Amino acid sequence: KLYRIAVYGGDGIGADVTREALRLLNAVAQRHAFQLVLTELDWGIDHYRRTGVVVPENFLEILRPHDAILLGAVGWPAELPDHATLAPLVRIRQAFDQYACVRPAWLLPGVPCVLTGKSAGDIDLVVIRENSEGEYVDQGGWLHRGTDREVAIQTAVHSRRGVARILRYAFELARKRKQKLTMATKSNAQRYAYVLWDNLLDEIAPEYPDVASERQHCDALLMNLVRWPERFDVIVASNLFGDLLTDLAGQLAGGLGLAPSTNTNPERNFPSMFEPVHGSAPDIAGKGIANPTAAILSAAMMLEHLGEVAAARMIEQSIASTLAAGHRTRDLGGTLSTIEFTDRVLEHL
Amino acid sequence: KLYRIAVYGGDGIGADVTREALRLLNAVAQRHAFQLVLTELDWGIDHYRRTGVVVPENFLEILRPHDAILLGAVGWPAELPDHATLAPLVRIRQAFDQYACVRPAWLLPGVPCVLTGKSAGDIDLVVIRENSEGEYVDQGGWLHRGTDREVAIQTAVHSRRGVARILRYAFELARKRKQKLTMATKSNAQRYAYVLWDNLLDEIAPEYPDVASERQHCDALLMNLVRWPERFDVIVASNLFGDLLTDLAGQLAGGLGLAPSTNTNPERNFPSMFEPVHGSAPDIAGKGIANPTAAILSAAMMLEHLGEVAAARMIEQSIASTLAAGHRTRDLGGTLSTIEFTDRVLEHL
Ligand SMILES: CC(C)[C@H](C(=O)O)[C@@H](O)C(=O)O
Ligand SMILES: CC(C)[C@H](C(=O)O)[C@@H](O)C(=O)O
Secondary structure (H helix, E strand, O other), X not given: OEEEEEEEEEOOHHHHHHHHHHHHHHHHHHHHOOEEEEEEEOXXXXXXXXXXXXXXXXHHHHHOOOOEEEEEEOXXXXXXXXXXXXXXXHHHHHHOOOOEEEEEEEOOOOOOOOEOOOOOOOOEEEEEXXXXXXXXXXXXXXXXXXXXXXXXXXXXXXXXXXXXXXXXXXXXXXXHOOOEEEEEEOOOOOOOHHHHHHHHHHHHHHHOOXXXXXXXXXXXXXXXXXXXXXXXXXXXXXXXHHHHHHHHHHHXXXXXXXXXXXXXXXXXXXXXXXXXXXXXXXXXXXXXXXXXXXXXXXXXXXXXXXXXXXXXXXXXXXXXXXXHOOOOEHHHOOOEOHHHHHHHHHHOO | OEEEEEEEEEOOHHHHHHHHHHHHHHHHHHHHOOEEEEEEEOOOHHHHHHHOOOOOOOHHHHHOOOOEEEEEEOOOOOOOOHHHHHHHHHHHHHHXXXXXXXXXXXXXXXXXXXXXXXXXXXXXXXXXXXOOOEEEEEEEEEEOOOOOOOEEXXXXXXXXXXXXXXXXXXXXXXXXXXXXXXXXXXXXXXXXXXXXHHXXXXXXXXXXXXOEEEEEEHHHHHHHHHHOHHHOOEEEEOHHHHHHHHHHHHHHOOOHHHOEEEEEOOOOOOOEEEEEOOOOOOOOOOOOOOOOHHHHHHHHHHHHHHOOHHHHHHHHHHHHHHHHOOOOEHHHOOOEOHHHHHHHHHHOO
């Protein structure tokens, strides 16, 4: 078996952690007798410094023929406004119709939790984030720009087709897990967007009588996540709410150093993309201390997507035993460098 | 001195906790020699059952001549869609141009915190929520309603005037507190709304050279709130982000049973409104176990707004010493009923 992977390390710690993920991938590829053909892409802020653009104009065409995209992190706010460095990320998600963003939050043994009295097993949930439309279509405009009467208009677009497919994706996952689904809404304040979400939940829930479903307003949901994380199984949310919920859920499960994600096009008409939930972390970039776990677990999610399930499990178990054995990078209160931690993970394979 | 207060207890626990707040208000009015003239309004779900509407058509005119509005909680989702029961709340905020929503989160002695290792004093922040526009203008519409091609459009409107005035309000407060201001943004994904916010922060920050200001994307800000709550002083956010941040911050400071809020029209052209951050909590309504603290502290904020600062401090201190003495309602792990807890607070006056 041979897989063509586009590797877009990106900015800041993105490149560092992606390098470690590749070490793991190469190690398991050998043992599981598959081959990875890597296209390493030097896009990001350095590319911008050399060429004036963060990615080449035809970047989507370059990515397109690959079986998957492994991304590190993008963004370098000191030099470019965020929306300039980050635009490629959102464009990949939308152009390749990677409409399901899957972000598990799983508190592993050996990982300290910010919440009082929670330990491994108490947090084991997955957030399914709508990834193709909603608040991220970035439509809008200006009135009276540059005057006292200036107004910014920002429009979100939620389609029946888009919301229905993400709800079904989440219900299918809940069916395979603990048969519980919570949908984020805010229909008490947004009577178009979230009334559509509410209506579709009411319509689709009866297709899954084996799954207990409910909705919570996003404000209450954020609060309940810190109160009772153990009550959640699958959470499904719009693009914006999914963004907010996954950062919080990731933090509760030990921090973004550990949180992987998939941006998947379930129909497989386009490559899916795998990336840590964290960003480029300019404050620790280049210091060799970033936690590579999120990137490594994202690589494992990629292998699972490619059908290399045994290899994916091998990586996940190795991460779990490495952490359980007390090996930790600084974000978790340890002293290991990025490379040293990966060395330990390789030993635990 | 005489103050005319509109009392809108509302639904569920709203009426119960408001009753307790009135007991406190009457007690301090006596000691501080001012008089409260109350207009008690029987609006909400019961009003709907009797008359077919949650509030009378002219409800804004009824409220208008008062010096302040004391609100309990609104909403009864089992019987009416949320946006029907809640509409009056958002309409009051917007019609009376109560553009600054002030929500302190202060971890008091004796209050358990969900975060590991945090104790009284570690959380002492105030969220200033833009309360008049943004994501809450509830503009939008439908395309192809009821068909497969159905699309819901939801539009947010942020004005230079609206954002500038809330930023200045927050900077003024930061100046009186710990000289630190954090603005929530999401300009990496919404290039109209939050670029306006970013630009205005850059423009206005130099007017307050004594205040250290920064911006954080709302996803990172939620995460940092659970990581490092002690790093925050004043947080300023849009209507939607403010809604989300205040539920989380309230939870970190002991739960919504304790979280008060002000919806203020700083120019005082209209009455301001004071209400707990919590909702009507149908699950515990009528059981007599709701925590009245948030309502009582909201009443204290009202007194401060009316100029009765000593009376406000008296209530706050009494709450603090009651909690420090270990008296607790069930939400905090105690056994006291709503009325019993208020009895303790009255004794500590
Ligand atoms: C970088 C940013 C545009 C992105 C998002 O908002 O989706 C990030 O926060 C994420 O969650 O992947
Ligand atoms: C009830 C609801 C409309 C309201 C809001 O979203 O503003 C509430 O959550 C709040 O925070 O006061």
